[in-house]
Amino acid sequence: MRPFIALLAATALAPVTALAQEAYRVGLSGALTGPAAGSYAPAIEGLQLYIERLNAAGGIDGRPVELIVLDDTGEPSRGATNSRRLLGQERVSLMINASLSSTFAPMIADAQRAGVPLLFASSACPAEVYPPAQPLLYCSTAFAARYDSRATLDFVQEQAGTDIDLGLVAMAIPLSRGEIEAAEGLARERGMRPQAPTIVPPPTADYTPFATSIQQAGADWVYAWAPWVTQVRTVEALRRLGWEGNYIAWGHIEAEGELARLRDANLYAIGANSLFSENLPVHQDIRAAAAGSTYPADQMAEGWIAGMVVEAALRAAGWPADGAAVNAAMQGLNVDTQGLRGGPIQFTADNHFRATQYYRVYRWNGEAVEVVRDWQAYSVE
Amino acid sequence: MQLIVNIVVLTSIYALVSCGYVLIYRVSRVLNLAHGELMMVGAYLLLVTAGYVTNPMVAIPLAAILSLTMGALVYLLLMRRMTGESVLAAILTTIALGILLRGLIVIFFSAAHQYPSVPLGLHSSSIQILPGARISTLSLVLVLVTAAVYGSLFAALRLSRWGLRMRAAGQNPLLAAQRGINLHFIYALVWGIAMFTGSVAGMLISLDAGLDQTLVLIGLKAFPAALVGGLDSLLGALVGSLIVAAAEVLLIQYVNPLLADVVPFLILIAMLVLRPWGLFGTREALDRV
Amino acid sequence: MSLLSVDNLHVTYQRAIVALSGVSLSVPEGHITAILGANGAGKSTTLRAISGFIGLDNARITKGSVRFDGKEVAGLAPYRITALGVVLVPERDKVFPNLTVLENLDVVTSRASPAKRAELQATVLDHFPRLKQLLNREAGLLSGGERQMLALASAIVCAPRLLLIDELSLGLAPVIVEEIAGRLREIRDDLNLTVLLVEQSAAVAFRLADNAYVLEHGEVALSGSSVELQGNSAVQGAYLGTGAEGRRSYRDARRLREGGAA
Amino acid sequence: MYKRLVPIALAVCGLVALPIWASTSAMDIANQILLASIGAIALMLLTGFAGQISLGHAGLLAAGAFTAGILAREVGAPFWVGIPAAGATGAMLGLIFGLPSLRLRGIYLAVSTLALHFVVIYLGGEYETRRGFSTGILIDPPLVFGRELWDPRDWYPLLLVCAGLTWLGARNLLRARTGRSWAAIHDTEPVAAALGIHVARAKLTAFVISSTITAMAGALFAYYRGFVSIEAFSLFVTIQYVAMIIIGGMGTLIGAVLGAAFVTILPHAIEWGTSLLPTSRALAGSIFAINYAAFGVIMIAFLALEPGGLVGIARRLRGLIRGRG
Numbered sequence A: 001m002r003p004f005i006a007l008l009a010a011t012a013l014a015p016v017t018a019l020a021q022e023a024y025r026v027g028l029s030g031a032l033t034g035p036a037a038g039s040y041a042p043a044i045e046g047l048q049l050y051i052e053r054l055n056a057a058g059g060i061d062g063r064p065v066e067l068i069v070l071d072d073t074g075e076p077s078r079g080a081t082n083s084r085r086l087l088g089q090e091r092v093s094l095m096i097n098a099s100l101s102s103t104f105a106p107m108i109a110d111a112q113r114a115g116v117p118l119l120f121a122s123s124a125c126p127a128e129v130y131p132p133a134q135p136l137l138y139c140s141t142a143f144a145a146r147y148d149s150r151a152t153l154d155f156v157q158e159q160a161g162t163d164i165d166l167g168l169v170a171m172a173i174p175l176s177r178g179e180i181e182a183a184e185g186l187a188r189e190r191g192m193r194p195q196a197p198t199i200v201p202p203p204t205a206d207y208t209p210f211a212t213s214i215q216q217a218g219a220d221w222v223y224a225w226a227p228w229v230t231q232v233r234t235v236e237a238l239r240r241l242g243w244e245g246n247y248i249a250w251g252h253i254e255a256e257g258e259l260a261r262l263r264d265a266n267l268y269a270i271g272a273n274s275l276f277s278e279n280l281p282v283h284q285d286i287r288a289a290a291a292g293s294t295y296p297a298d299q300m301a302e303g304w305i306a307g308m309v310v311e312a313a314l315r316a317a318g319w320p321a322d323g324a325a326v327n328a329a330m331q332g333l334n335v336d337t338q339g340l341r342g343g344p345i346q347f348t349a350d351n352h353f354r355a356t357q358y359y360r361v362y363r364w365n366g367e368a369v370e371v372v373r374d375w376q377a378y379s380v381e
Numbered sequence B: 001m002q003l004i005v006n007i008v009v010l011t012s013i014y015a016l017v018s019c020g021y022v023l024i025y026r027v028s029r030v031l032n033l034a035h036g037e038l039m040m041v042g043a044y045l046l047l048v049t050a051g052y053v054t055n056p057m058v059a060i061p062l063a064a065i066l067s068l069t070m071g072a073l074v075y076l077l078l079m080r081r082m083t084g085e086s087v088l089a090a091i092l093t094t095i096a097l098g099i100l101l102r103g104l105i106v107i108f109f110s111a112a113h114q115y116p117s118v119p120l121g122l123h124s125s126s127i128q129i130l131p132g133a134r135i136s137t138l139s140l141v142l143v144l145v146t147a148a149v150y151g152s153l154f155a156a157l158r159l160s161r162w163g164l165r166m167r168a169a170g171q172n173p174l175l176a177a178q179r180g181i182n183l184h185f186i187y188a189l190v191w192g193i194a195m196f197t198g199s200v201a202g203m204l205i206s207l208d209a210g211l212d213q214t215l216v217l218i219g220l221k222a223f224p225a226a227l228v229g230g231l232d233s234l235l236g237a238l239v240g241s242l243i244v245a246a247a248e249v250l251l252i253q254y255v256n257p258l259l260a261d262v263v264p265f266l267i268l269i270a271m272l273v274l275r276p277w278g279l280f281g282t283r284e285a286l287d288r289v
Numbered sequence C: 001m002s003l004l005s006v007d008n009l010h011v012t013y014q015r016a017i018v019a020l021s022g023v024s025l026s027v028p029e030g031h032i033t034a035i036l037g038a039n040g041a042g043k044s045t046t047l048r049a050i051s052g053f054i055g056l057d058n059a060r061i062t063k064g065s066v067r068f069d070g071k072e073v074a075g076l077a078p079y080r081i082t083a084l085g086v087v088l089v090p091e092r093d094k095v096f097p098n099l100t101v102l103e104n105l106d107v108v109t110s111r112a113s114p115a116k117r118a119e120l121q122a123t124v125l126d127h128f129p130r131l132k133q134l135l136n137r138e139a140g141l142l143s144g145g146e147r148q149m150l151a152l153a154s155a156i157v158c159a160p161r162l163l164l165i166d167e168l169s170l171g172l173a174p175v176i177v178e179e180i181a182g183r184l185r186e187i188r189d190d191l192n193l194t195v196l197l198v199e200q201s202a203a204v205a206f207r208l209a210d211n212a213y214v215l216e217h218g219e220v221a222l223s224g225s226s227v228e229l230q231g232n233s234a235v236q237g238a239y240l241g242t243g244a245e246g247r248r249s250y251r252d253a254r255r256l257r258e259g260g261a262a
Numbered sequence D: 001m002y003k004r005l006v007p008i009a010l011a012v013c014g015l016v017a018l019p020i021w022a023s024t025s026a027m028d029i030a031n032q033i034l035l036a037s038i039g040a041i042a043l044m045l046l047t048g049f050a051g052q053i054s055l056g057h058a059g060l061l062a063a064g065a066f067t068a069g070i071l072a073r074e075v076g077a078p079f080w081v082g083i084p085a086a087g088a089t090g091a092m093l094g095l096i097f098g099l100p101s102l103r104l105r106g107i108y109l110a111v112s113t114l115a116l117h118f119v120v121i122y123l124g125g126e127y128e129t130r131r132g133f134s135t136g137i138l139i140d141p142p143l144v145f146g147r148e149l150w151d152p153r154d155w156y157p158l159l160l161v162c163a164g165l166t167w168l169g170a171r172n173l174l175r176a177r178t179g180r181s182w183a184a185i186h187d188t189e190p191v192a193a194a195l196g197i198h199v200a201r202a203k204l205t206a207f208v209i210s211s212t213i214t215a216m217a218g219a220l221f222a223y224y225r226g227f228v229s230i231e232a233f234s235l236f237v238t239i240q241y242v243a244m245i246i247i248g249g250m251g252t253l254i255g256a257v258l259g260a261a262f263v264t265i266l267p268h269a270i271e272w273g274t275s276l277l278p279t280s281r282a283l284a285g286s287i288f289a290i291n292y293a294a295f296g297v298i299m300i301a302f303l304a305l306e307p308g309g310l311v312g313i314a315r316r317l318r319g320l321i322r323g324r325g
Helices: A002-012 A037-056 A076-089 A101-114 A147-160 A174-189 A208-216 A228-240 A255-262 A281-289 A301-317 A323-331 B002-028 B035-052 B056-077 B087-109 B137-159 B161-171 B173-178 B183-209 B215-228 B234-254 B257-261 B263-274 B283-288 C043-051 C078-084 C101-107 C114-127 C129-133 C144-157 C174-191 C202-208 C226-231 C233-240 C256-260 D002-021 D024-049 D057-075 D079-103 D106-130 D152-175 D177-187 D189-194 D199-225 D235-248 D253-276 D280-284 D287-305 D309-324
Strands: A024-030 A065-071 A094-098 A118-120 A137-139 A165-171 A198-200 A221-224 A246-250 A267-271 A356-364 A369-379 B126-130 B133-136 C002-013 C017-028 C032-037 C059-068 C086-089 C162-166 C194-198 C211-216 C219-225
Touching: A024 A037, A024 A076, A024 A301, A037 A065, A037 A094, A037 A228, A037 A281, A037 A301, A065 A076, A065 A301, A076 A094, A076 A101, A076 D024, A076 D199, A094 A101, A094 A301, A101 A118, A118 A301, A147 A174, A147 A221, A147 A246, A147 A267, A147 A356, A147 A369, A165 A174, A165 A208, A165 A228, A198 A208, A198 A228, A198 B257, A208 A228, A208 B002, A208 B234, A208 B257, A221 A228, A228 A246, A228 A255, A228 B133, A255 A267, A255 A356, A255 A369, A281 A301, A301 A323, B002 B035, B002 B133, B002 B137, B002 B161, B002 B183, B002 B215, B002 B234, B035 B056, B035 B087, B035 B183, B035 B215, B056 B183, B087 D106, B087 D235, B087 D287, B126 B137, B133 B137, B137 B161, B137 B183, B137 B234, B161 B173, B161 B183, B161 C101, B173 B183, B173 C078, B183 B215, B215 B234, B215 B263, B215 D106, B234 B257, B234 B263, B257 B263, B257 D106, B263 D079, B263 D106, C002 C043, C002 C194, C017 C032, C017 C043, C017 C059, C017 C194, C017 C211, C017 C219, C032 C043, C032 C174, C032 C202, C043 C059, C043 C078, C043 C086, C043 C162, C043 C194, C078 C086, C086 C144, C101 C144, C114 C129, C114 C144, C114 C174, C129 C144, C144 C162, C144 C174, C174 C202, C202 C226, C211 C226, C219 C226, D002 D024, D002 D152, D024 D057, D024 D152, D024 D177, D024 D199, D024 D235, D024 D253, D057 D079, D057 D106, D057 D199, D057 D235, D079 D106, D079 D199, D106 D235, D152 D177, D152 D199, D152 D253, D177 D189, D177 D199, D189 D199, D235 D253, D235 D287, D235 D309, D253 D287, D253 D309
Parallel strands: A024 A065, A024 A094, A094 A118, A118 A137, A165 A198, A165 A221, A221 A246, A246 A267, C032 C194, C032 C211, C086 C162, C162 C194
Antiparallel strands: A267 A356, A356 A369, B126 B133, C002 C017, C002 C059, C211 C219
16 A cells, blocks of 8 residues: 555646736646547647647737647546646636537536636537536637527528428437427427437448438438538438438538538538638738648638637736636627637627527539538527 | 348358458467457558558459468467467467457457548448348358358368368377378468458458557457357358357347347356357367367 | 486476476387376476476476487477477367367478378378368367377377377276277387376386386386386386285285385 | 555655645546546455456546436435436445456456446436536535535545445455455356355456446535536546556555546646646647647556556565665
8 A cells, every 4th residue: 555655746746837917827628639639629729729820929918828639539537637737726717618519517516616708619508508508608609509590591491491201310429419309309300300310329330221221211401510530421411312402501500611522512500600711811820820730721720719808808817817807798798709700709698608609501513612601690698 | 022132141241250260260270359349450551551552353362361471470479379278278379369459459449430531532432132121231241252152161161181180280280290280380370361350350340440459359249159159160150150140130120129238248147157178169169179 | 329318307386386306208219108196296397397397386497307319308488399399288278179080180280391201191180090080170179089099190290209198098998999009009109109108007017118217296207118017016016906915905016116116 | 464554654744745735736636536546446345456447437437427317416416416416326336336247357347337428328318408507517616514615625534434444344344255255256256256256246246346436436526526527437537547546556445546636647748748848739629639649658658568557567666675685
């Protein structure tokens, strides 16, 4: 028993890097690795690049921003350990979650107990951020449960009316299934004929059986809301079966590159982020910053927006910025997304999501990925 | 009609993967739970060879040969030390090997989703093979490859001398050694062939559906197919794969797609209770364990 | 002159049980030599020590030497000794049950060239005609006698220089043992084989062997040509139960060494 | 006898004094070690002593955690009801997990428990989505003696007591008749049967007792984390527990605890190690992979080089010292 107590002591007194006291301290726990890393790691790197660029330009009023990034591999137990370390030992004044929904609960509980605001960036927005919002919880991620399905069904109705058979595709993880089952209800209300949702278990060797059941049920349109892999594998299998219908999927960060790879005229992606091909000044900034990084620039919009929100919050909170000060500042935040999104991100005391959520639909039109329908606003009640 | 085609494709995927389990168990009495990871490593090897030479007709065979040698090396460097150890120790060594490979793959290739078909310029078009039934070219290739692999394995085990020696080593290693058969070569050969067939399956799946960590789970799903047929016979692996694949496809179509994930294991439990040594396995395999 | 000479061989099991304590014997080329002895006298251990398959249930050669054709082989890896031409026919598990008779013959590695091997296979099948009729039958389905024939045949196809046979007659009916022993003698003459035979039944041993050794408790108690040993009253008393003085109490058999030493 | 008491007394007071000077995250690690050692002792009883291979450990942990979670959420059952209820589920599952062991041995038994693991996880997933807890079940901190347990420092005494009780219970069990019957069926079942030991009953008791303790450990874990979700009970968790009893040393209770400590501390040690390297930010991306690879290498090293595990090494060291001392 003796040796392991000594080892334990060693980790306890690990060299707490003595930080210059005047830096703003922000902590992040995210899925840098693990099965879900594909859609979170690029966003985290985008945020790191933003903060580095901010510090290079003198930080906030001369003080640098110290971003502590911990990997939780999408596992709840690691998420809990990270949040205790960030709040207890690193004493951060703002905590960010960029991971699977399974890590939410322990981090929410710790943040509310420590009175430190928790920002969900690139991870799905939990229901607690919608009005009437719970204290301390904010979300800057593009996709949002409930509103995505409504916007998608509006678009489908606009294109093909309501006399259609609607296929529904989700992955067998609780969040994706929940949203698609809600969409089934919404579609039925509008008079469409929704099929029973096709829920695909994650490790699938061959997607053809799932595509067959959708095709044989005679779907004209198919709506998919799931991780990008499930969405794209299903449409590829459907095309191989000779299905010519229209397929609309949620535009994750990989969407732009993938639409160019697939070159499918009837494949729509609905999203809240703008296209990098528009080459707005902010896109150029991201490309410049992302030169030489492991992930492609067009997957970093989510992380960049999170950086904007963090900067705005810290700048509004002033110095010294403890949890309460940053939280108070975030209540009235108004962040201009410089074209990355359809509009600004506004937080109010009651709405920690955004005042209006903008959706855009795009697809491949033969030579490039083009915008089929420009920003469509939905006010968040 | 399309359902039958789907069943044939899924059967050949599971068969090509599960023959790796059967070969290793039948000859060296070791259950290789790292087969899923070895299959994934084979697919990533294709990513490496595709980086150097973009002609698929060269890249794929090159990667296949690399995986054959790697399979043999896995035996010679690691599993050879485990001969004579307890059953649990041997299984756990394969599990540990699997964990090690998973870690190394992420270190070298990052966790992102990769597409080996892009550098090779392969686009998976689809063909109409029967009225009302279409299949992707790669799936067709996979079915043909599975048929070729099983055909050559059955022939080799029946006719070629090395095939006989593999069967002999599986039945009575001591007597095989007394008759001058070099057991280490046989085991290395069989581990090589198992990784070869697994890697070919891994490559074809990744050319069709892209490549990432989840390929390992497909290896795990093929495992019940090998066991249902009896860990001990190739014919069993084929029949087992057919049963599991047919159950999955029909359940997805008519009952509830969610069951596809757990169906193979339900069949496995039923089989273990009724006939633990599987349909074609030899009962002796059970007592010996 | 002798193909195999074993000098003062000691073998212990699990570092505790002494199986052989000082066995010395030599097998002249072209001869059939037998090892006799009661159960547990160390007959099989000697064979396994010579063939190299000793390390199985952690037995170890602790002292002494085994010289084959002038070369020291004690402690060599089994497949190296087999390559030199020493082939063992084990007591149990002597055939591959799921392979057919023909496959059992094809599977073994032979020191002879492919052509010579085919010829060898043909002659051995001539000597065991019953096997020729059963070529496509699975070995597991053969009778005890046929199985022993197949084991001998597959060993001979390896073109051995020294054939070690562990228990030729075990579990077989006398008439079958007679037939196999006769066949073996013909093959020995035909192929000039050198054979070291471990045998329980002295009758079979003396009928086949030119000379013999009698082991007792891991030591060589008696040795000599078969004729001499057959005449030796002590051996008769202990093994054949037909001692000159009529019934003898078994108790004295233990002092076989002092009493009837030749 | 006296000579053995000194190290044990030292260890106990060392453990009791720990909360005074250790930091919160160190306390969190200590609590995780205690939780892990309860599960490891349970698996050691089943595989180390009774020789029944089981790859379903994570499934049992999940069953215990879900029972506690469901009761806390649906019925609002307190801590004192949740733990024994989880134990009952564990016992029931232990029977189900144990039945195949009557017919199967070795590989086939391992496989049947593996299959049961996937079934339990599937049912857990179904429950989570049916009842709308799409992001897992939140459990508020339990009330024990009127005090709300949230800070690792409050949890530590309770967990220490639980681990201690499991240790003592296991030790007495091994000395009792059940323990001896387990030792018999460990190696040669036919001989055990010949000696009149009711092999089937011995096996089933091994499975039931081990599963009950494991399920309670799962429930404790759920209360400690305040949260239950299926992602937390992947196959990797089973492999971690099996690694604990191997690295610790098969067939010894102290081995289970040492293995639990080793496997729990390893990822933190690696993370601390890589944070010292200059390129720590680049490596942060592949920490998970380095952990996985290191875990694999260490397990292989123990399996191939030192089957006796840490206990084996300790014994060998003590032999060396005594030999030379």
